[in-house]
Amino acid sequence: MSPAKIGCGLLVAxxxxxxxxxxxxxxxxxxxxxxxxxxxxxxxxxxxxxRGLAKGRFQLTLYLFLQKHYSSGSSSAWALASYLESVDSGKRLATKPGAKSASRTSLRPPAPVPRQ
Structure with missing residues (x-):
């Protein structure tokens, strides 16, 4: 081999x-x-x-779509797919221990609205 080819191969490496x-x-x-x-x-x-982003989709296909197009890794794509499915199915994702979850009663006003 010529020294030029060796040098070119070394440069590529x-x-x-x-x-x-x-x-x-x-x-x-x-x-x-x-x-x-x-x-x-x-x-x-x-x-x-x-809401509605995972409706009618399998979690696996949603995961593959998110992994290919929107997420930076497989773990974040799986977390997003699970989150979107839980929102549409009405299930809540597990939260950290000690964290307060919002209940439907906390969304109501503290007292009844007076009638006029």
Missing amino acids: IVLAALSGAAIGAQNLDQGKPAQKLFAEGCVSCHRSP
Whole structure:
């Protein structure tokens, strides 16, 4: 082999090694965030509410769609898919221990409205 071909091959190997090193140092900024926060940060600009977004869809297909188009990783895509399904099915996602959940009675006014 000629020295020019060896030098070119060495240059290509160095460039590939440098590019793969940058990819290794990348991190998932969405990892560990709750699904409600992921929705608030990424989806609210186009969708006012999570209601109806998972209606009529299987959780797996929703997960694959979110992973391919909108999320930065598989864990955040699964969290979003689970959240959207729980909103449409009426189920609540498990919250952290000690966190207060909003009940329907807390949405009512504190006293009856006086009649005129």
